[in-house]
Amino acid sequence: xxxxxxxxxxxxxxxxxxxxxxxxxxxxxxxxxxxxxxxxxxxxxxxxxxxxxxxxxxxxxxxxxxxxxxxxxxxxxxxxxxxxxxxxxxxxxxxxxxxxxxxxxxxxxxxxxxxxxxxxxxxxxxxxxxxxxxxxxxxxxxxxxxxxxxxxxxxxxxxxxxxxxxxxxxxxxxxxxxxxxxxxxxxxxxxxxxxxxxxxxxxxxxxxxxxxxxxxxxxxxxxxxxxxxxxxxxxxxxxxxxxxxxxxxxxxxxxxxxxxxxxxxxxxxxxxxxxxxxxxxxxxxxxxxxxxxxxxxxxxxxxxxxxxxxxxxxxxxxxxxxxxxxxxxxxxxxxxxxxxxxxxxxxxxxxxxxxxxxxxxxxxxxxxxxxxxxxxxxxxxxxxxxxxxxxxxxxxxxxxxxxxxxxxxxxxxxxxxxxxxxxxxxxxxxxxxxxxxxxxxxxxxxxxxxxxxxxxxxxxxxxxxxxxxxxxxxxxxxxxxxxxxxxxxxxxxxxxxxxxxxxxxxxxxxxxxxxxxxxxxxxxxxxxxxxxxxxxxxxxxxxxxxxxxxxxxxxxxxxxxxxxxxxxxxxxxxxxxxxxxxxxxxxxxxxxxxxxxxxxxxxxxxxxxxxxxxxxxxxxxxxxxxxxxxxxxxxxxxxxxxxxxxxxxxxxxxxxxxxxxxxxxxxxxxxxxxxxxxxxxxxxxxxxxxxxxxxxxxxxxxxxxxxxx
Amino acid sequence: xxxxxxxxxxxxxxxxxxxxxxxxxxxxxxxxxxxxxxxxxxxxxxxxxxxxxxxxxxxxxxxxxxxxxxxxxxxxxxxxxxxxxxxxxxxxxxxxxxxxxxxxxxxxxxxxxxxxxxxxxxxxxxxxxxxxxxxxxxxxxxxxxxxxxxxxxxxxxxxxxxxxxxxxxxxxxxxxxxxxxxxxxxx
Numbered sequence: 082x083x084x085x086x087x088x089x090x091x092x093x094x095x096x097x098x099x100x101x102x103x104x105x106x107x108x109x110x111x112x113x114x115x116x117x118x119x120x121x122x123x124x125x126x127x128x129x130x131x132x133x134x135x136x137x138x139x140x141x142x143x144x145x146x147x148x149x150x151x152x153x154x155x156x157x158x159x160x161x162x163x164x165x166x167x168x169x170x171x172x173x174x175x176x177x178x179x180x181x182x183x184x185x186x187x188x189x190x191x192x193x194x195x196x197x198x199x200x201x202x203x204x205x206x207x208x209x210x211x212x213x214x215x216x217x218x219x220x221x222x223x224x225x226x227x228x229x230x231x232x233x234x235x236x237x238x239x240x241x242x243x244x245x246x247x248x249x250x251x252x253x254x255x256x257x258x259x260x261x262x263x264x265x266x267x268x269x270x271x272x273x274x275x276x277x278x279x280x281x282x283x284x285x286x287x288x289x290x291x292x293x294x295x296x297x298x299x300x301x302x303x304x305x306x307x308x309x310x311x312x313x314x315x316x317x318x319x320x321x322x323x324x325x326x327x328x329x330x331x332x333x334x335x336x337x338x339x340x341x342x343x344x345x346x347x348x349x350x351x352x353x354x355x356x357x358x359x360x361x362x363x364x365x366x367x368x369x370x371x372x373x374x375x376x377x378x379x380x381x382x383x384x385x386x387x388x389x390x391x392x393x394x395x396x397x398x399x400x401x402x403x404x405x406x407x408x409x410x411x412x413x414x415x416x417x418x419x420x421x422x423x424x425x426x427x428x429x430x431x432x433x434x435x436x437x438x439x440x441x442x443x444x445x446x447x448x449x450x451x452x453x454x455x456x457x458x459x460x461x462x463x464x465x466x467x468x469x470x471x472x473x474x475x476x477x478x479x480x481x482x483x484x485x486x487x488x489x490x491x492x493x494x495x496x497x498x499x500x501x502x503x504x505x506x507x508x509x510x511x512x513x514x515x516x517x518x519x520x521x522x523x524x525x526x527x528x529x530x531x532x533x534x535x536x537x538x539x540x541x542x543x544x545x546x547x548x549x550x551x552x553x554x555x556x557x558x559x560x561x562x563x564x565x566x567x568x569x570x571x572x573x574x575x576x577x578x579x580x581x582x583x584x585x586x587x588x589x590x591x592x593x594x595x596x597x598x599x600x601x602x603x604x605x606x607x608x609x610x611x612x613x614x615x616x617x618x619x620x621x622x623x624x625x626x627x628x629x630x631x632x633x634x635x636x637x638x639x640x641x642x643x644x645x646x647x648x649x650x651x652x653x654x655x656x657x658x659x660x661x662x663x664x665x666x667x668x669x670x671x672x673x674x675x676x677x678x679x680x681x682x683x684x685x686x687x688x689x690x691x692x693x694x695x696x697x698x699x700x701x702x703x704x705x706x707x708x709x710x711x712x713x714x715x716x717x718x719x720x721x722x723x724x725x726x727x728x729x730x731x732x733x734x735x736x737x738x739x740x741x742x743x744x745x746x747x748x749x750x751x752x753x754x755x756x757x758x759x760x761x762x763x764x765x766x767x768x769x770x771x772x773x774x775x776x777x778x779x780x781x782x783x784x785x786x787x788x789x790x
Numbered sequence: 791x792x793x794x795x796x797x798x799x800x801x802x803x804x805x806x807x808x809x810x811x812x813x814x815x816x817x818x819x820x821x822x823x824x825x826x827x828x829x830x831x832x833x834x835x836x837x838x839x840x841x842x843x844x845x846x847x848x849x850x851x852x853x854x855x856x857x858x859x860x861x862x863x864x865x866x867x868x869x870x871x872x873x874x875x876x877x878x879x880x881x882x883x884x885x886x887x888x889x890x891x892x893x894x895x896x897x898x899x900x901x902x903x904x905x906x907x908x909x910x911x912x913x914x915x916x917x918x919x920x921x922x923x924x925x926x927x928x929x930x931x932x933x934x935x936x937x938x939x940x941x942x943x944x945x946x947x948x949x950x951x952x953x954x955x956x957x958x959x960x961x962x963x964x965x966x967x968x969x970x971x972x973x974x975x976x977x
Contacts, residue, residue, distance in 0.1 A: 158808050159886065162899040164870065165879035168809040205813055218976060226971050372941040373962050376918070377901065378969035380925055382858060382888065383976050390857040398926040401938055768948065775949020 157197065212236060216651065223386050224609070224654065225393070227670075231611045232647070234674050238622055239643045241349055245342050246636040252338045253633050254311055256329055260322045280549035283315070283556040283701030294469045301571060302476040303564035312567070314631045315560040315702035332704035332714045336693065339630045343686055346626065350682065354675035375400055407504060414504075425502065432497050439493060440519060443486040444526040450482040451530035455554075455561075479565065480572035483523045487620075491516050491613070513612055517677055520620045521684055527569075528627065528688050531562055536696065550697040557702040559631045559692070566628025566635065573621050574642050581653050589657040609658040614650070615674050618643075623681035630689045797821060799837050810886035817882065823977065824881050827852065836878065846874030849881075854975050859924040860904055864888075867903045888975040897973050898963040902956050914953040915939055 158168050158175075179190050208214065213236055221229040299305030309316050317335060321328040379397050384390050417425075457475050474481075494515050498508055535551050535558045537543035545552045555561050585607050591598075592606050625639040692698075694712050698705035705711045719730055732738055795818060798806070806817050825832040827848045833840055846865050855861040865874035868884040876884070886892065887900050907917045918939040922930065930938070946954050946962040954962075963969050 159811050160893055160896050162896055165806075165809055165883050169805050172805060172808055201813070226968070371945055371965075372938055373945045374966040374968060376922060376925065376938065376942050377905065377959075377963065378966040378972050380859065381972045382860075383972075383974050384857065385853055387857055394859075394925070394927050394929075398929055401922075401926065401930065402934065405934060405937055771948050772950055775951060778949070779951060 212240070213647070220651070220654070221383060223389050224658075225381060225384075225389070227611055228609055228654065230671055230674075231609075231614055232651070234615060234671070235618060235643060235647050235650070237353065238618060239640060239647065241346060242622075242625070242636050242640040242643060245346060246640050248342055248345065249338055249629075249633050249636055252334050253317075256322075256334065257311065257317065257331065260329075265322050280553065280556070280700040281706075283699070298469050298473055301473060301568075303567045304476075308560060308564070312632060312634045313560040313563045314633070314704075315557040315699070317704040319704045319706050319708075330714075330718060332708075333718050335633070335704050336711055336714055338633075339689065340693075342629055342636070343626065343682070343689065347679075347682060350675055350679055354672055354679065357672045357675060372401075372404065375404070411504060429501050432501055436494065436497060436515065439490055440522070443490055443519070444522065447479065447482050447486065447523055447526045448530045451479045451527055452534060454478040455531070455534050477568060477572055479527055480569050483527065483569075484572065484576050486523060487520060490519055494519075513673075516613065516616055517619075517680070520616050521623065521681060524620065524623060524627070525684060527565070531565060532688075535561070549700060551699070555699075557699045559699060559703055562688075562692075563628055563631030563635075566624050567632055567638075569624045570621065570628075570635065570638060570642060573617070573624070574645065577617070577646065577649065581649060585653050585657045606659045607653075607657045609654055611670075616677070618646075619674070619677050619681050622678065623685050626682060626685035627688055630692060797834060797836050802836065806882060810882050811889050811891040812882070812886060820882060820885060820977065821878065823852075824878055832878075841877070843871075843875045843877050844881075846876075849874065849876055854977055859927075863904045863907065867900060872909075885975065885977050888973070889977075890970075890974050894963065894970055895960065897970070898960045899956070901963070901969075901973055902954075902959045905959075912953040912955055913959065915943065918942055 158172055161168065161171070163171070179187065182190060213232075217229055217232055217236070220232055295305060299307050303312065307313075317331060319332050321330040321332075375397065379400075381393060384393055454475050458472070491512075494512060498512050501508075503511065533539070535555055537546040537552050541547065541550065543552075545554060551558055588604070588607055592601050592604070595601055621639065621642065625635050628635045692711065694710060696710070698708060698711050700706050705714060708714060719727055722730075797818070798821075803814050803817065806812070807814055810817070812820065821836075824844070825834070828844055831844065832842055846862070846869075849865050850856060850861050855864070858864070862874060864884065865876060866872055868880045868887075869876045870880055887896060902913065905917060905921050906913050907920050908914070919935055922935050922938050926935075943952065943954070946958050948958050948961060949955070
C-alpha cells in the first residue's frame with residue numbers, strides 16, 4: 082500500500098520532480114493538498130488504491146459538509162466536480178439532513194432553495210428576451226469569438242440607443258406632439274434680452290415653386306421642408322404649456338432630457354466596462370499572448386463547422402509560430418549595436434513626424450471643406466443654388482472629405498508602421514491608437530470649424546457677429562449644427578452600403594470566378610477586420626451624441642441605422658468574408674472598445690456643454706430664444722423652487738462644495754492606488770513563498786522515501 | 791408543462807435539475823439527442839434506471855464533438871469506465887460542465903483532467919506535447935513543440951516540479967481570460 086520506492090542511481094541532471102514522481106507516487110498522493118483532487122467514478126483507479134477506506138469520506142470534502150452543524154448555504158450541487166451518481170447520493174443525504182431540521186432552520190433552507198430556483202427561472206426568462214441571441218451564437222460557432230465580439234458591441238449600442246430614444250421621445254417629442262394635437266395654450270415667456278430686429282428673422286421654408294428634386298435634396302441634407310420639423314432644434318417653442326394643474330416647461334424638458342441622455346449613456350458604459358474589466362482580469366503579468374493561454378484556452382470547443390475547425394488549427398499554429406519568432410526577434414533586437422539602435426530611433430522619429438504631418442494635412446482639408454461648404458450654402462447669391470446635384474455635393478463636402486481621409490490615411494499608417502519595426506503586439510496597439518485618434522479628431526476639427534464659422538472665431542466684435550452675438554449668416558445656428566450631424570449620419574450609412582455593394586461583393590465574385598488571376602490571388606478574399614469596423618461604430622455613436630442636443634430625433638435615427646448595419650454586416654460576413662487567420666482576442670478588446678466609446682462620449686460632451694453654458698442661443702428659433710444662455714432656463718426654474726431646495730442646490734453648485742469634494746476624491750484615489758500597489762507586492766511575495774514551499778515539499782518527500790528504505 | 795412525459799419520474803428530473811445546469815426542458819432535449827445516437831439501444835423509459843451505455847464511437851460522431859481534437863479525452867474523462875463509453879448520466883454531466891453556466895473552477899478541474907493524458911494527476915511535459923500536437927495537428931516541428939512546452943511550464947509551474955499540478959493549472963486559468971468563452975460546447 083505504501084508503494085515500493087525504488088531509488089535508482091542519482092540522475093546526472095538534478096531534475097527533482099521527474100525523478101521523485103517516478104519513484105514515490107503514493108507519498109504524494111497521501112498529501113493533504115492532493116485530497117482536493119476529486120475522485121471520479123465507482124471503480125478504484127490508480128491513486129484511489131491508497132485511500133480505499135476513505136472513499137466515503139473523500140466524497141464529502143471540506144467545503145461541502147452535510148449535517149446539522151453546517152447551516153451556511155453550501156455550494157450548489159451542480160457546481161461540485163463529482164459524477165452524477167455521487168451528486169444524487171449527496172442530494173439524498175442533504176434532504177435527509179434537511180428533514181431533520183426544524184423550525185427556523187428548516188424555513189431558512191427552504192427559502193434559500195426557493196430563491197435559487199426563482200433565480201434560475203428568471204435567468205431562463207431573461208435569456209429568451211435577449212435580442213439576436215441565436216444569430217450571435219451562430220456567428221460565434223462559425224467565425225469565432227473575435228468577430229462575435231463586434232456584433233455583441235453592436236447589439237449593446239442598439240440597445241443603448243433604443244432606450245435613449247425612448248427617453249427623448251417620451252420627454253420631448255411626444256409631449257410636443259400631444260400639445261399640438263390637443264391645441265393647448267402656450268404661455269409665452271417674456272423676452273429677457275432685447276433683440277436686434279435682423280436677428281429675429283428666420284424663415285427656412287422655400288418660397289415659390291418647389292421642384293421634385295428639392296424634396297430629395299431636403300431629405301438628404303435636412304434643409305427645406307425638413308428644417309422646421311421635430312427633427313431639429315429650431316422647431317421647438319420656448320414656452321410652457323398649461324394643462325391640468327401644472328405647466329410643462331418645454332425648454333426645461335428639452336435641456337434636461339439632453340443632459341440626462343448623456344449622463345445615462347455614461348453610466349451604462351462605465352458599468353459595462355467595469356464588468357468587462359473584471360472578466361478580462363488584467364493582472365500585472367498577463368502578457369498579450371501568453372503561451373499557456375494559447376495552449377489551454379486556445380481551442381474553441383464550440384466550433385462545429387469543418388472549415389472553421391481547419392482554420393482554427395491553422396490560426397493556432399500561426400500564432401504559436403509568430404510568438405516563437407517574435408521571441409527570437411526580441412533576443413536578436415537586444416543584441417543590436419548602439420549605432421543600429423540610433424538609426425532606428427531617428428527613423429522612428431521621422432516617421433512619427435510624417436504621421437503627424439499627415440494628420441495635420443487631413444485636418445486642414447476638413448477645416449477648409451467645412452468652411453467652404455458653409456460659406457457656399459449660406460450666402461444668398463451662391464453660384465450653386467438651383468443646381469441640385471452640385472448643391473448636394475457641396476452640402477456633403479465635409480462628410481466626403483472626412484470619409485476619404487479615414488479611408489486613405491489608415492492605409493498609409495499600415496505601410497509606415499511596417500517600416501518602424503516595432504514588436505508585433507506594440508505594432509497592433511499603435512496602429513489602433515493612430516486610427517482612433519484620426520477618427521475622433523476629424524470630428525473635432527469639423528466641430529471647431531463650425532464653431533469658428535458660427536462665433537466668428539470667438540471674436541464678438543467681428544462685423545458678422547456684433548449684431549446678434551453669433552454670425553448672422555446662421556439665423557438658427559443650432560439647427561445648422563444639427564443638420565451637419567444629420568448629414569454625417571446619413572453619409573456614414575450610405576458609404577457603408579456603397580462599399581459593400583461596389584467593393585466587397587465584386588471582390589468576392591471576382592475571387593470566386595477568376596481564381597487563376599495572380600493579382601486577384603494577391604488581393605485575396607475579404608477578411609472581416611474587427612478593429613476598423615468597431616471604430617466606424619464608435620464614430621457613428623459619437624456623431625449621434627454630439628448632435629443630440631441640436632437634433633432630438635438623432636438617437637431614434639441612430640437606432641434604426643445600427644439595426645440596419647447589423648443585418649448588412651451579417652450579410653457581408655456570411656457572403657463575402659473568410660475568417661481571419663490571426664484571431665482577434667475578444668476578451669481584452671471588449672474593454673478597449675468601451676474605452677474608445679467613452680473617449681467618444683467625452684469628446685461629444687464638450688460641444689454640448691459649451692453650447693449650453695457659453696454660447697448664446699439663437700434669437701429667432703428654438704426653445705431658448707430670448708435667453709442669454711441655455712442654462713438660464715434651469716436657473717430660472719430653480720428660482721421657482723422652495724427656498725430650502727434653492728439654497729441646497731446653490732450650495733452644491735458652488736465652489737465651497739466642489740473643491741472639498743475634489744480633494745476628497747483625490748485622496749480616495751491615492752489611497753486605492755496605494756492599496757493596489759501593496760496587494761501586488763503581497764502577491765509577488767506569496768508567489769515566491771509558494772515556490773519555496775514546493776521545494777520544501779519535494780525535499781521532505783525525498784527524505785522520507787530515503788528514510789523509509 | 792412537464793408532467794406529460796413518461797421517460798423519467800418527477801423525482802429523477804428534479805435530481806437532474808439540481809445536479810446539472812440544465813432546466814427540465816433541456817434535460818429532455820438532451821435525452822432525445824442521446825437517444826438519437828442509438829435508438830435501438832436506448833429505451834424510452836428510464837424510470838427503472840436501465841444500465842445503457844453508448845460506445846465511444848457513437849459519442850465521438852456527434853456533430854458537436856466530431857471535429858474536436860480532444861473528443862476522445864473528453865469522453866474518457868466523463869465516462870464511468872474511463873474508456874469513453876457513456877451512460878445518460880455521463881452524457882448529461884459532460885454537457886452540463888461544458889455549458890456556459892458552469893463556473894470557472896468547475897471547468898478548470900475538468901479541463902485539467904482532459905489535458906492529463908496519462909491520468910497521473912499531473913500535466914507533465916509529455917501531456918503538454920500531446921496537447922500541442924493535437925492543437926496543431928502535428929504540423930509544428932518537434933523543436934518548436936518542445937519550445938512551446940517549456941514556455942508553458944515556465945509560465946504556469948508555481949512549485950517548480952517541472953509539471954503542472956491542479957493548483958498550478960487553476961492558478962494559471964484564472965489569468966487566462968479566454969478560458970470561459972472557449973471551454974464551452976453549445977448543444
